[in-house]
Amino acid sequence: MEFSELINLAQNRKNDFFEMQKLGLHCNSGEFIPAGVHYPPITHYPDIEYKKMYENYIPPKDGLIDLYVHFPFCSKCCIFCHYPSQYNDSKENKDKYLNALEKEFQISLNNLGLKQFKTRSILIGGGTPTDLSSKQLEKFLKFFTKYTDLSNNPQFNYDVSPHTLIGNEGLERLKILKDYGVNRLTIGVQSMDDNVLKIMNRPHDKIQAIESIENSMNMGFQTNIEFIYGHPGQTLESWYEELKQIVQIETHEYQFYRLKIDAYGDQQGNIKQFKNNHSSLFPKPQDTIMMKQMVFDYLKTFGIQENLRRVFTKDKKYISKYAYNQCCMQYDQIGLGLTAFSSLRDRFVLNTQNLNEYYSRIENNLLPFNRGYVRDKIAQQRWAIILPLKNWNISKNRFQQTTGEKIENTQFYPIIQKLKEYDLINEDDRKIFLTAKGGFFSDEVVGLFYEKKFIPKPKEFFNEGPLNPYLI
Ligand SMILES: C[S@@+](CC[C@H](N)C(=O)[O-])C[C@H]1O[C@@H](n2cnc3c(N)ncnc32)[C@H](O)[C@@H]1O
């Protein structure tokens, strides 16, 4: 598809964006307000008394959980990144973390009365969980597989940066991952434009990113590659050039993230300051909207479509099971490591973000969480709407199982009816789902189900229209 044709199609979405601003749904500054990943947002989780956190918690009947492990190490700091990490840290510090992490596995299993975690899916993330020597990587996988039951054949995914998968060292790491049962890699390519990669301060260039993808595919890993749009240095033209190259890459899944300037976690990265100093490098919000629409229209011509929010595949079976299980099925998920969270059926547990506090908790045989939230009835209903609606659809049966209530009988059903009038939501006997337009503005639509005090932007950011989140 030619550039001009793609731009023509994207113009329609730009008009929708202006209409959403008029209706009060989209904030007037055009900023992106990420929503629907956790509810309530992480920044609002209160301190919680240690004993209360797991009080009355009932593990799932089938014993299956989705497991996350966090590694807070990276070689350098990417400009867009909000995740807390240690940069270019020493071997000794990484060893210290590995020892504490192993102990956290033991404490956590003990807390749940288990010998092993029986896994439905696994995500090892960070940071860069491959920012370890081969020996350290093997040490981790050895104890990880000791404490984890893989007999359910889970999707076992590592979230990594390309520079750790290239050259002899990279091949050695890949072999170790394979030997221990890792079957999927998510590679943060971020951009196919070396100029943008430089602005991002990424530890790799385009050629190295391609090498890492080829290594991963050649070794038989299911491979997912991630990109950011709306980033400084990108224009509509340069994004078109990137898209042309992206679809040529042989892989299973493509993820496209709109640049987050305000994070939904506690830590804010350097990108805000960077914007203050280099605002001319940033695409305008309406151009970023067009970049997003270009992804849909261009990939469609290659048979690649959105099969989970912002996740594009030819075949639905390649989507991230971890994301699907957590956001759409709302199964119990346990997180271990610094900053990791556990998202359980009726509560959310958040590990500390402070490395010293993490070590001191573990030394004292305590789980390293310091904040959390046990949802009340209404918060549970909001959670059971926001996450599945944002990420795919609300199954009416599942909603009833999760909340004990029929969705039609809740205070939220009138909002759903109103959104139907604006062609943002639809429903049938079994489910409630976003339309194409609603899916495009999914972050803003699910924001309408937030309790007012959790809406990330103040009232004056929105027009006083019928879809204003403070007035609905
Ligand atoms: C947890 S990050 C880890 C990625 C991995 N360490 C790497 O650098 O390749 C997962 C993904 O979130 C996306 N991401 C991170 N920061 C972002 C931001 N500020 N805006 C949009 N997407 C972002 C990136 O595409 C990234 O690959």
Ligand code: SF4
């Ligand atoms: S994007 Fe990845 S490699 Fe870059 S700082 Fe963040 S976690 Fe580390």
